[in-house]
Amino acid sequence: MFALVDGNNFYASCERVFNPALRDKPIVVLSSNDGIVIARSNEAKALGIKMGTPTFEIKDLIAKQKVLAFSSNFALYGDMSQRMMRIFRDFTPDIEVYSIDEAFLDFSGFKNMDLKQTGIDLRKKVLKYIGIPVSVGFASSKTLAKVANRIAKKFMKNGVALIDTPDKIERALKMTPIDDVWGIGRRYSHFLQKHGVKTAWDFTRLSDSFIRKNMSVNGLRTKEELLGISCIPMAYHPEPRKAIRTARTFAQTKSTYDEVAEAVSGFAADCARKLREQGSVANLVTVFVRTNRFDKKNPYYANNFTLQVNATSSSIDLIKAAKAALKIIFKEGVLYKKAGVMVSGLIPEKHRQLSLFDDQNVEKHRRLMQTIDRLNNREGFKVVRFAAEGDFALLQAAKRHPASSKTICWYNAKQYQSYVYVLRNEE
Numbered sequence: 001m002f003a004l005v006d007g008n009n010f011y012a013s014c015e016r017v018f019n020p021a022l023r024d025k026p027i028v029v030l031s032s033n034d035g036i037v038i039a040r041s042n043e044a045k046a047l048g049i050k051m052g053t054p055t056f057e058i059k060d061l062i063a064k065q066k067v068l069a070f071s072s073n074f075a076l077y078g079d080m081s082q083r084m085m086r087i088f089r090d091f092t093p094d095i096e097v098y099s100i101d102e103a104f105l106d107f108s109g110f111k112n113m114d115l116k117q118t119g120i121d122l123r124k125k126v127l128k129y130i131g132i133p134v135s136v137g138f139a140s141s142k143t144l145a146k147v148a149n150r151i152a153k154k155f156m157k158n159g160v161a162l163i164d165t166p167d168k169i170e171r172a173l174k175m176t177p178i179d180d181v182w183g184i185g186r187r188y189s190h191f192l193q194k195h196g197v198k199t200a201w202d203f204t205r206l207s208d209s210f211i212r213k214n215m216s217v218n219g220l221r222t223k224e225e226l227l228g229i230s231c232i233p234m235a236y237h238p239e240p241r242k243a244i245r246t247a248r249t250f251a252q253t254k255s256t257y258d259e260v261a262e263a264v265s266g267f268a269a270d271c272a273r274k275l276r277e278q279g280s281v282a283n284l285v286t287v288f289v290r291t292n293r294f295d296k297k298n299p300y301y302a303n304n305f306t307l308q309v310n311a312t313s314s315s316i317d318l319i320k321a322a323k324a325a326l327k328i329i330f331k332e333g334v335l336y337k338k339a340g341v342m343v344s345g346l347i348p349e350k351h352r353q354l355s356l357f358d359d360q361n362v363e364k365h366r367r368l369m370q371t372i373d374r375l376n377n378r379e380g381f382k383v384v385r386f387a388a389e390g391d392f393a394l395l396q397a398a399k400r401h402p403a404s405s406k407t408i409c410w411y412n413a414k415q416y417q418s419y420v421y422v423l424r425n426e427e
Helices: 010-017 042-046 057-062 074-088 115-128 144-157 166-174 186-196 202-203 206-228 257-277 315-329 359-380 390-400 410-416
Strands: 002-006 026-028 037-041 070-071 095-099 102-106 134-139 159-160 244-252 280-291 302-310 338-343 384-386 422-425
Touching: 002 074, 002 144, 002 390, 010 026, 010 074, 026 042, 037 042, 070 102, 070 410, 074 095, 074 102, 074 115, 115 134, 115 144, 115 159, 134 390, 144 159, 144 206, 166 202, 166 206, 186 280, 202 206, 244 257, 244 280, 257 280, 257 315, 257 338, 257 384, 280 315, 302 315, 315 338, 315 359, 359 384
Parallel strands: 026 070, 134 159, 384 422
Antiparallel strands: 002 102, 002 134, 026 037, 095 102, 244 338, 280 302, 280 338
């Protein structure tokens, strides 16, 4: 038996965690450059705001209906996601993190478990400790668990749906549109609808030969999954990424090197953390900057530079490399709107070869990074951070996320009863 747990309106819910005054108000979260809507609260959905809608198209609606729009804060959302996944592991160690707000949980080894009550308990615990509402769908296959989760979110007051009998499977599939089935893309959805397939149940009534001819073996697998026959195994260890990129559009333009360097240093540290999470090291560091292409008063400028480094996942090494690359492309007097860091040339850390020029700092950095990661995983996002990242982001975090957040400025320690420790590198 599998469960799919999904955070409801996750990005919008994260914003509400740190500002309870936003509850029951229409909220939209915008993409990195505030170009499109990437998340909506239920109240915003009720106003007819669609996912992916360009911001300029609903500008008047936002003003008229007093919709609260937020620029995306992926660092915050990532931290909330990690906290949520840790709670999931309190219920079963067998977890597949499917996306930032979704995870499959495998309960196959549990006998005589009251699954519905387990789902209720899980929802209560996440809401209590994280403040995020979730929906839980149980079924005997991952695709059917997706269907159950949709039903839990849309129709169940307690947010939990259990599909465990043939009758329940039939009812659930009949109320699921074909374009909402996991594994049925837009192209196949249009094709199937032309052949009279409107629901998931209609799809399971198709002959195997028709599905194999038009959708290959993957279509047959989806049919079996919808009928409750598990064909898709849990992916406990996702494939490591070949490149890691962290970028941000600035709320206010930055013009000085120090301002941009602080942001770039933070991006480099985030890339380093993600490298360590997947057990990789990087050989290349790329830094890019750009101005606002829609600013007619100032000329558009965009540039990037790549430096080669000795294979590393050390935040110290990557911050140094990123700042060195930034110095090459930085122009004085330019108003920068966005910057980012990408690390590439990734190889598994266990395949890293030491060179004659490596020194004892390699082992020191490794132990230091392990300590930093352990503290941050335990206490919260970037409780321990590097001085090169600056305090601007911490100031914004403290103003935006009050006492419930542990990511705060050290000079607010008395007020919030928490601390931020600063590690200064060789500079």
